[in-house]
Amino acid sequence: MILSDALAILPLILLIVWAMIVLLIDLWIPKGRKGITALLTVIGLAVALVLTVMQANSPTSAFSGMIKVDGFSVFLNILYLASGIAGVAISFDYLNRMDLQHGEYYVLMLFSIAGAMLISYAADLIIIFLGIELLSIPLYVLAGIARSQGSSEESSLKYFLLGTFASAFILFGIAWLYGAGGTTNLAGLVTAIPDGLNSAGALPMLLAGAGFLVAGIGFKVAVVPFHAWMPDVYQGAPAPVTGFMSVVAKAAGFAALMRVLFIALTTETGDVTPVLAAIALLTMIVGNVVAIAQSNLKRMLAYSSIANAGYLLMALVPYSNPAVQADSVASALFYLAAYALTSFGAWAVITMMEKGEIQGSEFSDIAGLGKKNPLLAAALSVMMLSFTGVPLTLGFWGKFYLFRTAIEGGFIWLAVAGLLTTLVSAYYYLRVVVMMFFRDGDPDLKYSFWASTVVFFGALGLVVLAFFPDMMFGLATKAVLLLK
Amino acid sequence: MNLGSTPLIWVTFFPLAGVLIILFLKPEWKKAIRWTALITSLAVFGLSVWVLALFNAANPDAQLGVNQAWFTLGGNQISFHLGVDGLSILLLLLTTLLSPIAILSTWKAIEEKVKGFMIFFLLLEVGLVGVFLALDMVLFYIFWEFTLVPMYFLIGLWGAERRIYATLKFFLYTMAGSLLMLAGILFVGLKYGGFDLTTLTSTANIPLTVQMWLFVAFGLAFAIKVPVWPLHSWLPDAHTEAPTAGSVILAGVLLKMGTYGFLRFNLPLFPQATIQAAPYVAALGIVGILYAAMVAYRQQDVKRLVAYSSIAHLGFVMLGLFALDQLSVEGAILQMVNHGLSTGALFLIIGFIYERRHTHQMDAFGGLWKVMPVMGSLALVVTLSSAGLPGLNGFVGEFNILVGAFGSKALGSPWFAGVATLGVILAAVYLLHMFQRVFLGPVTHEENLKLKDMSLREIIVLVPILILIFWIGIAPQTFLNLIAPAVEKLLSVVSAAGLALV
Numbered sequence: 002m003i004l005s006d007a008l009a010i011l012p013l014i015l016l017i018v019w020a021m022i023v024l025l026i027d028l029w030i031p032k033g034r035k036g037i038t039a040l041l042t043v044i045g046l047a048v049a050l051v052l053t054v055m056q057a058n059s060p061t062s063a064f065s066g067m068i069k070v071d072g073f074s075v076f077l078n079i080l081y082l083a084s085g086i087a088g089v090a091i092s093f094d095y096l097n098r099m100d101l102q103h104g105e106y107y108v109l110m111l112f113s114i115a116g117a118m119l120i121s122y123a124a125d126l127i128i129i130f131l132g133i134e135l136l137s138i139p140l141y142v143l144a145g146i147a148r149s150q151g152s153s154e155e156s157s158l159k160y161f162l163l164g165t166f167a168s169a170f171i172l173f174g175i176a177w178l179y180g181a182g183g184t185t186n187l188a189g190l191v192t193a194i195p196d197g198l199n200s201a202g203a204l205p206m207l208l209a210g211a212g213f214l215v216a217g218i219g220f221k222v223a224v225v226p227f228h229a230w231m232p233d234v235y236q237g238a239p240a241p242v243t244g245f246m247s248v249v250a251k252a253a254g255f256a257a258l259m260r261v262l263f264i265a266l267t268t269e270t271g272d273v274t275p276v277l278a279a280i281a282l283l284t285m286i287v288g289n290v291v292a293i294a295q296s297n298l299k300r301m302l303a304y305s306s307i308a309n310a311g312y313l314l315m316a317l318v319p320y321s322n323p324a325v326q327a328d329s330v331a332s333a334l335f336y337l338a339a340y341a342l343t344s345f346g347a348w349a350v351i352t353m354m355e356k357g358e359i360q361g362s363e364f365s366d367i368a369g370l371g372k373k374n375p376l377l378a379a380a381l382s383v384m385m386l387s388f389t390g391v392p393l394t395l396g397f398w399g400k401f402y403l404f405r406t407a408i409e410g411g412f413i414w415l416a417v418a419g420l421l422t423t424l425v426s427a428y429y430y431l432r433v434v435v436m437m438f439f440r441d442g443d444p445d446l447k448y449s450f451w452a453s454t455v456v457f458f459g460a461l462g463l464v465v466l467a468f469f470p471d472m473m474f475g476l477a478t479k480a481v482l483l484l485k
Numbered sequence: 486m487n488l489g490s491t492p493l494i495w496v497t498f499f500p501l502a503g504v505l506i507i508l509f510l511k512p513e514w515k516k517a518i519r520w521t522a523l524i525t526s527l528a529v530f531g532l533s534v535w536v537l538a539l540f541n542a543a544n545p546d547a548q549l550g551v552n553q554a555w556f557t558l559g560g561n562q563i564s565f566h567l568g569v570d571g572l573s574i575l576l577l578l579l580t581t582l583l584s585p586i587a588i589l590s591t592w593k594a595i596e597e598k599v600k601g602f603m604i605f606f607l608l609l610e611v612g613l614v615g616v617f618l619a620l621d622m623v624l625f626y627i628f629w630e631f632t633l634v635p636m637y638f639l640i641g642l643w644g645a646e647r648r649i650y651a652t653l654k655f656f657l658y659t660m661a662g663s664l665l666m667l668a669g670i671l672f673v674g675l676k677y678g679g680f681d682l683t684t685l686t687s688t689a690n691i692p693l694t695v696q697m698w699l700f701v702a703f704g705l706a707f708a709i710k711v712p713v714w715p716l717h718s719w720l721p722d723a724h725t726e727a728p729t730a731g732s733v734i735l736a737g738v739l740l741k742m743g744t745y746g747f748l749r750f751n752l753p754l755f756p757q758a759t760i761q762a763a764p765y766v767a768a769l770g771i772v773g774i775l776y777a778a779m780v781a782y783r784q785q786d787v788k789r790l791v792a793y794s795s796i797a798h799l800g801f802v803m804l805g806l807f808a809l810d811q812l813s814v815e816g817a818i819l820q821m822v823n824h825g826l827s828t829g830a831l832f833l834i835i836g837f838i839y840e841r842r843h844t845h846q847m848d849a850f851g852g853l854w855k856v857m858p859v860m861g862s863l864a865l866v867v868t869l870s871s872a873g874l875p876g877l878n879g880f881v882g883e884f885n886i887l888v889g890a891f892g893s894k895a896l897g898s899p900w901f902a903g904v905a906t907l908g909v910i911l912a913a914v915y916l917l918h919m920f921q922r923v924f925l926g927p928v929t930h931e932e933n934l935k936l937k938d939m940s941l942r943e944i945i946v947l948v949p950i951l952i953l954i955f956w957i958g959i960a961p962q963t964f965l966n967l968i969a970p971a972v973e974k975l976l977s978v979v980s981a982a983g984l985a986l987v
Contacts, residue, residue, distance in 0.1 A: 404667070
């Protein structure tokens with residue numbers, strides 16, 4: 002490792018070193034004053050954020066081509082680091098209330114973000130695998146952090162078993178691809194594979210590799226039919242962990258998928274477009290339809306998260322069409338940013354509702370919130386409208402751009418099907434609004450300043466940015482220009 | 486950009502000023518909130534009169550335009566493009582006129598959560614005005630879809646017993662249509678040169694089969710909104726459950742978004758598909774007229790009856806639009822306004838009675854004229870205007886539509902107009918039947934004996950509408966002159982495409 006390599010991934014190195022330092026310092030911080038740990042965590046994230054922003058205009062390659070610092074990684078890393086700060090904000094009061102205030106919570110979060118960042122830098126399959134593991138293992142622990150509660154333990158174990166299973170798939174896929182191309186470098190695969198095909202047996206190897214890889218990453222981002230673990234895990238894990246997971250793990254999974262698709266699998270022989278189209282369609286339908294039947298908010302949001310993965314995947318379907326590629330990536334990135342704002346806002350409200358042992362997150366528990374806390378209820382309504390994709394929220398532009406990409410790529414049937422599933426989603430998102438405003442009840446909401454701040458910040462961002470979408474479009478588009 | 490020279494921006498966004506003020510008023514200051522909302526909406530009406538004063542009726546094109554680049558998306562320019570032409574000017578005025586009237590009607594009717602009500606109402610006005618003025622497809626869609634949100638809350642929070650069911654049904658029905666339209670908008674924008682309507686109508690040359698698909702995608706959204714039979718089932722529920730002011734705006738303006746959409750998008754953008762589809766759409770309109778008339782006759786709930794009468798009236802509008810004849814299209818546009826006035830007034834009167842008796846069931850009434858002569862006489866004028874009595878506004882619209890449809894080349898048969906004429910008779914039947922059951926005969930219920938006649942406020946609410954009912958009925962040319970040049974231009978586009986078809 003030479004100095005320039007280290008400089009290229011400075012934010013990542015800083016985050017990991019900082020995480021270890023925080024872990025040490027935390028030993029001397031007394032139980033009642035864990036606010037210091039949280040603050041230190043936020044400082045680390047903020048410094049890494051500044052360093053990442055400084056990278057924006059100097060794309061480089063490091064570690065003999067295994068690491069790529071480009072607009073794509075900068076955009077996503079900003080998203081992860083900001084999500085980390087939001088994650089700490091929604092966690093702090095919750096952890097106090099549930100008597101879970103341990104220093105390692107924040108440290109695990111930092112490690113997990115480091116994993117996500119590593120994926121966004123990845124230009125090599127091995128790095129992608131390393132990143133996914135570094136992202137996932139802390140998350141397994143975080144899901145089980147409320148270890149006195151059965152639901153949390155169950156969630157953690159399920160996530161761990163299925164997650165490692167998926168990791169095995171990814172590793173297996175990487176092995177096949179290595180067999181086909183003789184390299185694990187993403188760009189190298191493109192050049193190697195046409196030659197490799199001349200030797201007998203390379204084509205099935207390539208297809209098997211691509212298939213295993215897509216299935217493994219599909220597990221991580223929870224697209225149908227690899228989604229079954231998600232509702233249980235989302236429901237059982239402590240609410241702030243789920244909120245954090247729903248944004249960072251999802252974005253990181255899609256980042257891995259995009260790196261693989263747009264760089265390594267663009268050749269005609271490796272084209273997986275039909276598979277992606279089928280998965281996207283299934284995911285949109287199953288996610289939205291099953292969400293209707295849920296009576297628990299966490300499960301509803303889990304299925305909503307599955308459905309959103311379907312919409313994101315829909316934009317990636319025409320990935321092999323060079324004319325659409327730029328829009329395809331930009332729209333997915335844009336949607337992820339809008340999704341992050343919306344999702345954090347929604348989960349922040351649930352952290353204030355949750356009572357432990359998955360109590361307090363039923364639909365009926367928020368009945369009457371509109372009367373008791375009108376501002377919070379209004380903000381949550383903005384989230385729901387943004388999830389639905391109603392205009393004058395950022396979610397509308399997100400969907401607008403995704404569907405536009407699908408139509409531009411010629412997948413009109415997919416876009417129409419997706420739009421119709423949006424209609425289904427309107428039903429269950431509006432049910433939240435109905436509950437809060439049109440039904441009477443006495444919601445037991447434990448007010449948290451930091452979580453409320455996330456909610457209001459999210460709602461404000463969703464509405465205000467909707468009037469100036471070009472700013473975010475611009476950032477997302479810039480991220481693509483530097484992708485290759 | 487000089488704001489003084491952009492009346493359209495003012496008229497669209499001025500209600501937001503009212504919203505901003507109301508946001509800072511305490512919920513208990515109901516009077517201040519009501520007056521702020523009323524003054525704001527009156528100011529918007531004043532602004533729309535200013536627009537009318539600047540409007541050049543002889544010019545068929547969009548005027549007073551505001552065209553500001555908003556942002557580009559993958560090579561497509563999306564603009565903030567507003568403009569007004571003969572197709573939209575009357576609907577703009579209708580919206581801004583009905584809004585203060587509706588707000589004034591809530592003085593006694595809305596006592597709870599006045600602040601929220603007025604905020605949503607003014608937001609709704611922004612959306613409605615925007616829909617009629619937008620000349621960029623994406624901007625149009627934003628306004629179009631945005632109107633759902635305030636309406637959803639207006640019905641859901643201040644509605645009657647089954648409001649949650651009704652408001653959800655309203656939202657989902659409308660959204661189902663508009664999502665297909667969004668797909669259509671994206672497709673047109675991507676394949677045929679951008680989202681700007683003014684350039685699209687002159688340059689888009691869409692092949693016939695594609696036109697057919699797009700006609701359906703856009704048409705479904707509009708047909709649900711109108712509503713065209715058989716997509717109408719959300720309307721009676723929404724109307725019955727909505728508060729009076731909501732019903733007035735729903736019937737008066739929201740439904741016109743659908744018919745206006747046909748006029749603004751389907752006719753000029755997909756002219757060949759329009760010509761091919763015209764007889765079928767007109768037939769659906771006629772089925773709607775007859776079906777709704779028969780169903781209306783059997784209603785016990787007076788609000789439901791008027792809701793079904795809306796479906797019938799808008800059937801006439803659809804027939805007029807798709808007869809594709811100068812007279813009939815002019816009549817259809819005028820009929821949109823007429824329906825807004827008459828049905829709006831009917832809902833207001835029903836609301837006044839409801840405030841006194843707290844029921845919509847016709848059985849509970851009877852002989853009300855003896856107790857409330859002023860209300861009875863005003864209600865008679867409005868009922869007759871809705872039924873299309875010559876000398877009042879309804880007649881002018883229906884007559885133009887029927888005459889135009891009778892000789893229409895696009896429909897190809899006088900039978901369309903012939904059958905539709907039955908609808909005029911049926912309208913008289915169910916409307917007079919209603920009037921008789923509510924106002925005539927002996928007073929059958931004792932509690933009706935003590936009802937107070939209309940207050941000054943209530944009379945003020947109705948007077949502007951009554952003036953227009955007579956004005957349009959006696960001197961329709963004033964209004965038709967505003968419409969005619971734009972209609973002529975629109976039909977020349979359609980018939981030019983028709984020649985290419987043969």
